[in-house]
Amino acid sequence: MVIRLLSTDVSSKIAAGEVIERPFSVVKELVENSLDADATEISVEIRGGGVESIRVVDNGSGIPGDQVDMAFRRFATSKVARAEDLESISTLGFRGEALPSIAAVSNVSMITRGADEDAGTRLDIVEGETIRNERQGAPRGTVISVQQLFRNVPARRKFLRSATSEANQIQTLVTRYALARPDVKFTLEVDGQRRFGSPGSGLLREAIACVYGLRDATGMLELAQQLDVQDNVDVRVDGMIGPPSIDRANRSYMSFFVNRRWVQNRTLAVALEQAYRGFLKERRFPLAVVNISVPFDEVDVNAHPSKTEVRFRRQDVVFSTLQRAARDTLIAFSPVPQVRRAYTTGVAPSSGYPTVTPAAFWPTEPFSDKGERQIANGPDAERKAGEVASEMVRAQESPALPKNALPVLRVLGQVRNTYVVAEGPDGMYLIDQHAAHERIVFERVRSELAQKQPQVQKLLEPVTVELDPRRLEILKTEADVIAGLGLDVEPFGGRVCIIRGVPTVLADSDPAAALVDVLDELSSAGEFESWEERAAYSIACHGAIRAGKSLSHQEMMELTRQLEQCLQPHSCPHGRPTIIHLSINHLEQEFGRR
Numbered sequence: 251m252v253i254r255l256l257s258t259d260v261s262s263k264i265a266a267g268e269v270i271e272r273p274f275s276v277v278k279e280l281v282e283n284s285l286d287a288d289a290t291e292i293s294v295e296i297r298g299g300g301v302e303s304i305r306v307v308d309n310g311s312g313i314p315g316d317q318v319d320m321a322f323r324r325f326a327t328s329k330v331a332r333a334e335d336l337e338s339i340s341t342l343g344f345r346g347e348a349l350p351s352i353a354a355v356s357n358v359s360m361i362t363r364g365a366d367e368d369a370g371t372r373l374d375i376v377e378g379e380t381i382r383n384e385r386q387g388a389p390r391g392t393v394i395s396v397q398q399l400f401r402n403v404p405a406r407r408k409f410l411r412s413a414t415s416e417a418n419q420i421q422t423l424v425t426r427y428a429l430a431r432p433d434v435k436f437t438l439e440v441d442g443q444r445r446f447g448s449p450g451s452g453l454l455r456e457a458i459a460c461v462y463g464l465r466d467a468t469g470m471l472e473l474a475q476q477l478d479v480q481d482n483v484d485v486r487v488d489g490m491i492g493p494p495s496i497d498r499a500n501r502s503y504m505s506f507f508v509n510r511r512w513v514q515n516r517t518l519a520v521a522l523e524q525a526y527r528g529f530l531k532e533r534r535f536p537l538a539v540v541n542i543s544v545p546f547d548e549v550d551v552n553a554h555p556s557k558t559e560v561r562f563r564r565q566d567v568v569f570s571t572l573q574r575a576a577r578d579t580l581i582a583f584s585p586v587p588q589v590r591r592a593y594t595t596g597v598a599p600s601s602g603y604p605t606v607t608p609a610a611f612w613p614t615e616p617f618s619d620k621g622e623r624q625i626a627n628g629p630d631a632e633r634k635a636g637e638v639a640s641e642m643v644r645a646q647e648s649p650a651l652p653k654n655a656l657p658v659l660r661v662l663g664q665v666r667n668t669y670v671v672a673e674g675p676d677g678m679y680l681i682d683q684h685a686a687h688e689r690i691v692f693e694r695v696r697s698e699l700a701q702k703q704p705q706v707q708k709l710l711e712p713v714t715v716e717l718d719p720r721r722l723e724i725l726k727t728e729a730d731v732i733a734g735l736g737l738d739v740e741p742f743g744g745r746v747c748i749i750r751g752v753p754t755v756l757a758d759s760d761p762a763a764a765l766v767d768v769l770d771e772l773s774s775a776g777e778f779e780s781w782e783e784r785a786a787y788s789i790a791c792h793g794a795i796r797a798g799k800s801l802s803h804q805e806m807m808e809l810t811r812q813l814e815q816c817l818q819p820h821s822c823p824h825g826r827p828t829i830i831h832l833s834i835n836h837l838e839q840e841f842g843r844r
């Protein structure tokens with residue numbers, strides 16, 4: 251094999267591939283350029299999911315006529331001059347790669363006028379060649395049109411998703427930047443229709459209202475001021491987080507910005523989730539818009555060409571500052587002390603919904619003399635509880651129930667309005683009423699879906715719900731699934747839709763909250779295998795009887811009977827146990843009869 255240098259054509263396509271992966275990346279780079287140019291108004295228009303065309307218009311500083319050509323050269327940037335500058339980057343762009351990369355994989359046309367110029371410049375690049383560069387009258391700012399993206403890169407085209415899905419990603423991007431920069435007025439048009447707009451008033455709550463709707467925006471809590479100068483690292487957090495009553499089925503409602511750059515960062519997500527521990531139900535996530543300000547030399551944004559990943563020099567300080575700010579905010583909002591005890595990881599003060607430690611099937615333990623097992627509170631508590639439980643499983647060699655079958659049970663009563671106590675052939679059984687019912691409803695909904703025969707309960711009074719654009723879109727694209735679940739919903743004009751019927755199992759729950767959750771589950775790649783499972787799960791979650799509800803003897807008998815008939819009665823859809831067993835053998839040991 252002969253080693254040779256790649257032609258410019260090939261190398262520029264390879265380089266472009268790293269920066270421009272999909273239409274989303276083009277919009278991201280262009281919007282970031284507009285923000286770097288101090289624009290206060292940015293409008294994005296896309297057609298055909300961005301593949302057909304993308305147009306970004308801003309009122310920023312523009313590019314002087316004699317430099318327009320230069321802007322499209324690789325590694326040409328006005329933002330970084332010396333190697334040291336890379337140590338502290340204050341702009342969103344800095345690599346000087348975006349415009350040349352975009353021009354390498356599409357046809358581009360730019361009209362721009364620099365702040366001090368009388369006339370603007372028009373530059374057209376077709377198939378990598380500049381075919382026009384001339385003066386032209388233009389308003390201050392820059393307009394870039396990108397046509398026929400990836401027309402010369404068939405391999406990329408193949409990996410693109412549907413136009414709807416590409417457009418949704420772009421919408422997420424624009425809304426995220428509207429949250430990062432409430433002082434900038436954003437608009438998004440998709441195929442000629444306005445999809446999103448923010449007022450640019452500078453008020454975060456207003457931006458949140460445009461993205462997530464007025465109701466959620468009103469409830470948002472301003473993050474407690476937190477200025478942390480630990481070890482000379484100056485970290486600040488600001489933004490808004492949702493109260494515990496606003497929760498979501500997935501993580502996509504937590505947005506993080508570092509120095510107002512939208513980033514994906516696991517550390518920040520974990521810090522926030524930890525702060526919510528005990529405030530939210532298990533596997534529910536908050537709504538949050540958080541900006542971290544750190545000195546520019548404390549963060550490396552040059553970890554990846556797409557600049558969405560960042561590395562903090564002092565990740566530990568950032569983590570603890572965010573966690574503390576969020577925790578303080580939540581505690582100030584909700585002064586009810588958190589109840590913590592062995593076996594439960596916490597009781598959410600607002601919902602009164604206990605979360606169950608993933609206990610072993612055989613969770614009894616040699617109680618201490620005082621009859622209480624001491625498990626430390628704090629981050630280790632859950633892990634320890636789990637360890638103790640699994641140790642006990644090994645020690646006890648419990649007579650496991652035959653796989654996938656429950657014995658016939660006789661109901662004895664209820665403990666704490668949460669656990670049903672029953673007697674079986676070999677001892678005593680405790681059933682978690684919520685987990686058990688979740689399993690029952692889950693299996694029922696799944697089978698109704700499979701048979702396309704949902705049981706629908708018409709609402710006496712239809713309910714209207716305001717949905718954000720993303721959910722509205724899912725409502726349209728997944729209409730069949732939603733109908734299959736037994737949700738009778740239709741658009742009602744604008745962002746509002748109307749719910750006329752719900753699956754029978756949801757007759758007693760909040761139809762609006764259930765719909766929102768179903769839509770969220772359908773949009774997320776959650777842990778369930780299929781969308782049927784995901785959707786069935788969110789219905790189950792809403793439809794299942796709550797812990798804390800007093801049940802009649804009849805109801806408890808019905809519950810155990812239905813659980814006995816489940817295909818997988820031993821765990822709820824998330825794998826937590828529905829039933830635990832205290833064998834006669836164990837009782838005899840405990841009472842010293844053996």
Ligand code: ADP
Nearest residue numbers: 283287312321327328343344345346348349392
């Ligand atoms: P980078 O943003 O990394 O500098 P780009 O290729 O995205 O590289 O842009 C090259 C240069 O073009 C920028 O440094 C900036 O000077 C200029 N530029 C690009 N877009 C705009 C815009 N919308 N308004 C003003 N200047 C712009």
Ligand code: MG
Nearest residue numbers: 279283343348
């Ligand atoms: Mg750029």
